Amino acid sequence: MDCYYGIVSTNEEPVADLCVLDARDDGTALARARAVAEQVAGWERISVYAGERAVGVVSRVAEAAELPLAA
Numbered sequence: 001m002d003c004y005y006g007i008v009s010t011n012e013e014p015v016a017d018l019c020v021l022d023a024r025d026d027g028t029a030l031a032r033a034r035a036v037a038e039q040v041a042g043w044e045r046i047s048v049y050a051g052e053r054a055v056g057v058v059s060r061v062a063e064a065a066e067l068p069l070a071a
């Protein structure tokens with residue numbers, strides 16, 4: 001059985017952190033990946049894998065900029 005792991009990326013570093021995830025299925029791995037990424041300052045995304053199989057990517061949700069009101 002392959003283990004789940006994640007690669008945390010920031011704007012400055014494509015591999016800012018590498019972590020092993022304690023998960024038994026893809027959904028749990030993605031949820032735990034986000035929790036791990038939140039601990040890395042400036043994270044942009046975390047790519048999740050099960051062995052060599054890509055599971056998915058969790059991206060930081062950018063805060064929406066407010067549009068100016070029409071005059």
